[in-house]
Amino acid sequence: MVEKLILHLGPEKGEENNLNACTILQDMFEHKEFFNILVKKENLACISDLATAKMGESTKSSKTCALTVLNQILAHHIEKCKKKDGSKDEKDTNNDDDDMIVQ
Secondary structure (H helix, E strand, C coil): CHHHHHHCCCCCCCHHHHHHHHHHHHHHHHCHHHHHHHCCHHHHHHHHHHHCCCHHHCCHHHHHHHHHHHHHHHHHHHHHHHHHHHHHHHHHHHHHHHHHHHC
């Protein structure tokens, strides 16, 4: 199903299909299982191919929607990394404070 949604970002589909697929893909980012499927190498390669296709081989709508999905993937990934780094910093800070009190 994910592959079919990604293919709806293609230039052979109309602008409405491109926009609908883009919206559905973005709405499903919150589900960890879906996000993990979406970021598989072959799916990312397909989306990036659609986003970087030559204008003669693609449409403005297709490129825009594919770029929007890629942007959302990157933004979501960055947020996940920030949350992980933030929780590590909190643990390190908490451990340092405890050590100082004990000393």
